[in-house]
Amino acid sequence: EISLQHGAHRLGRRNDADMARWRAYGLGQFIHWGLYSIPGGEWNGKIYNGAAEWIRTWKEVSPQAYDSLIYRFNPIKFNPDSWAAVAGRMGVKYVTITTKHHDGFCLWPSKYTNFTVAHSPYKKDIIGPLVKAYNKQGIDVILYFSIMDWHNPDWRYDIKTRDDSIAFNRFKQFTRNQLLELLTRYPTAKGLWFDGTWDNSWVKQAAFADSLETEMRKLRPGLIIGSRFRADEYGKRHFDSNGNLMGDYEQGWERKIPEKIEDVHGNDWDCVMTIPENQWGYAKTWSGHIKTADELLEMLAKCVSLDGNFVLNFGPKPDGTLRTEEQTLAKAIGDWMTVNKEAIYNGEYAGFAKQDWGYFIKNTGTNKTYMVIFNVPVSGLLRVTTPLHTVINKAYDLGNLTQTYTPEEIGTSTYFIHLHQQTPKKPFVIVLETGETGKSHGTGYEKAK
Numbered sequence: 001e002i003s004l005q006h007g008a009h010r011l012g013r014r015n016d017a018d019m020a021r022w023r024a025y026g027l028g029q030f031i032h033w034g035l036y037s038i039p040g041g042e043w044n045g046k047i048y049n050g051a052a053e054w055i056r057t058w059k060e061v062s063p064q065a066y067d068s069l070i071y072r073f074n075p076i077k078f079n080p081d082s083w084a085a086v087a088g089r090m091g092v093k094y095v096t097i098t099t100k101h102h103d104g105f106c107l108w109p110s111k112y113t114n115f116t117v118a119h120s121p122y123k124k125d126i127i128g129p130l131v132k133a134y135n136k137q138g139i140d141v142i143l144y145f146s147i148m149d150w151h152n153p154d155w156r157y158d159i160k161t162r163d164d165s166i167a168f169n170r171f172k173q174f175t176r177n178q179l180l181e182l183l184t185r186y187p188t189a190k191g192l193w194f195d196g197t198w199d200n201s202w203v204k205q206a207a208f209a210d211s212l213e214t215e216m217r218k219l220r221p222g223l224i225i226g227s228r229f230r231a232d233e234y235g236k237r238h239f240d241s242n243g244n245l246m247g248d249y250e251q252g253w254e255r256k257i258p259e260k261i262e263d264v265h266g267n268d269w270d271c272v273m274t275i276p277e278n279q280w281g282y283a284k285t286w287s288g289h290i291k292t293a294d295e296l297l298e299m300l301a302k303c304v305s306l307d308g309n310f311v312l313n314f315g316p317k318p319d320g321t322l323r324t325e326e327q328t329l330a331k332a333i334g335d336w337m338t339v340n341k342e343a344i345y346n347g348e349y350a351g352f353a354k355q356d357w358g359y360f361i362k363n364t365g366t367n368k369t370y371m372v373i374f375n376v377p378v379s380g381l382l383r384v385t386t387p388l389h390t391v392i393n394k395a396y397d398l399g400n401l402t403q404t405y406t407p408e409e410i411g412t413s414t415y416f417i418h419l420h421q422q423t424p425k426k427p428f429v430i431v432l433e434t435g436e437t438g439k440s441h442g443t444g445y446e447k448a449k
């Protein structure tokens with residue numbers, strides 16, 4: 001261990017109520033919305049093959065022309081209550097919304113720049129009504145904020161000269177002002193999701209970022225900030241120079257999911273995922289593979305089974321409506337969640353050996369273990385190896401409690417659950433009520449005769 005001033009300030013998970021609430025979410029929604037939604041990945045009739053929210057960096061686009069999109073931002077059909085209703089129907093417990101993406105356009109009327117909704121034809125605050133609408137649906141809000149700000153002339157990718165550091169010091173104050181402004185304007189926000197923090201300019205600000213994080217936490221006790229916000233004094237990000245996670249949860253799983261429990265190092269984490277391969281902002285043309293509801297449900301179950309939250313991204317259209325494909329997916333996921341939410345909310349790693357048929361999830365509320373089944377084996381036999389001294393007392397369908405199973409014990413802590421013939425063509429859940437050997441009324445099911 002080396003002594004660090006600006007590394008991790010806490011070892012292991014946060015154990016307070018605010019973090020327990022975040023840990024229990026399971027399913028979240030990401031929303032990327034801003035000026036980039038207007039071109040939607042196309043410019044002068046040509047399709048940009050990068051992520052739509054990065055179109056300002058395309059050589060075909062002059063930054064000034066892009067920035068003039070502010071005069072076309074007027075989402076007349078924007079209705080936050082309808083977005084929140086779609087999210088509520090989908091079963092999300094929290095939403096992460098872009099307040100300012102890399103382009104620097106602010107969806108709230110910031111006092112510290114004119115590049116905001118207040119100076120667009122729309123004029124009104126977007127973030128406030130969104131927070132209110134989502135909170136009304138019982139959905140918590142996390143504010144996405146990009147440190148990197150292409151529009152602000154004081155932004156630098158690196159600090160090479162004295163002029164750079166003079167400009168960047170102004171930029172640091174601007175950033176601090178905007179963050180304190182957001183926390184003050186939107187006091188119900190549960191956390192901040194930082195992005196745009198990989199460039200040397202910011203990585204060199206270990207002390208500043210550390211003190212800013214402390215200041216924000218003091219202003220908003222319980223605030224949840226991930227590992228992407230700051231680097232330690234040796235430039236290490238996410239994990240400090242002693243290998244300890246900075247921030248409250250690991251923010252490294254963008255468009256990817258850990259394979260096994262060892263990959264998450266006992267930390268909380270979220271996975272943020274796009275529906276197409278790599279589009280966060282609205283893209284008129286979705287090319288490549290578009291994920292189906294079943295694929296997304298499997299990602300959700302996999303994340304929760306490994307102690308993470310799964311956050312699915314929506315890129316609303318410039319007029320403020322949600323694209324049809326996203327609404328259809330939200331409903332399909334919601335229909336599944338209506339039946340199976342007990343396997344997702346309050347879900348955590350169950351400690352059962354991973355099996356090919358799907359995922360084990362322990363619900364910390366019900367204390368039951370849920371088998372989320374995606375791949376029914378041709379044998380119709382679902383193998384279950386319980387943790388040591390754990391026996392299965394009951395097994396039944398979550399979707400139909402009268403559909404029970406008598407696990408066949410085939411070895412030490414190992415059982416086969418015999419599926420009934422007509423297994424559904426959709427992911428389904430079997431509930432296991434377990435006990436500790438010697439503590440339950442019996443020793444579980446008798447050995448197979």
Ligand SMILES: Cc1ccc([C@@H]2N[C@@H](C)[C@@H](O)[C@H]2O)cc1
Pocket residue numbers: 032051053054195196254272280
């Ligand atoms: C290389 C790269 C940088 C930033 C991103 C941003 N993070 C996602 C959450 C989106 O905001 C995307 O624009 C994606 C890829």
